Amino acid sequence: MEVDGLVTALERIEHATRDFVRPGHTAESPAALLGVLAECGRALGHPYAIDPGLDDARNEASRHCAVVQENLSAVMEEVRRLNVTVSGLLPSLVRIADRE
Template identity: 75%
Template sequence: MEVHGLVTALERIEHAARDFVQPVGKPDASTALLNVLSECGRALGHPYGIDPGLDDVRSEASRHCAAVQENLAAVLEEVRQLHSTVSELLPSLVRIADRE
């Protein structure tokens, strides 16, 4: 890509980003920004750099992370309960061990 092409691409990105941030009367501003960024990515040889499908992947990963976090919280609670149980039994176990 030539310098002139890069400058033009940057100008297009700037205008699309401005419309995205201040979408006055431009309901398709987010789509327009995505299209400009995708076109620039293709021109630079990175056609999949900005892929709307990645949002689905991110959402799925986020759901999995939330499930893992929930499972870890449950395991942590179980460990706390076991710690409490062992702490309650420990004095009795020490007395039994001392007798033997």
């Protein structure tokens, strides 16, 4: 992969992470970030031999990308499970509340 591809991948990751951490981010931000990390994170894993310092920073960014991707996937799964549980509880609780 050429350096231009790496620059593009880093720009996309920067934009997605900024959108994710911005207060009031949209509900789509976690999924969008996960998609960008899955797609662009691979670009960080290729050796470029540009400069030892840059390669070290790229390797660190690649590790962070993988950790965020793994953890965000786990959080999104837990949120889905929470939604299923709450959705199952609500009808019964609404019926009980309506009787009172």
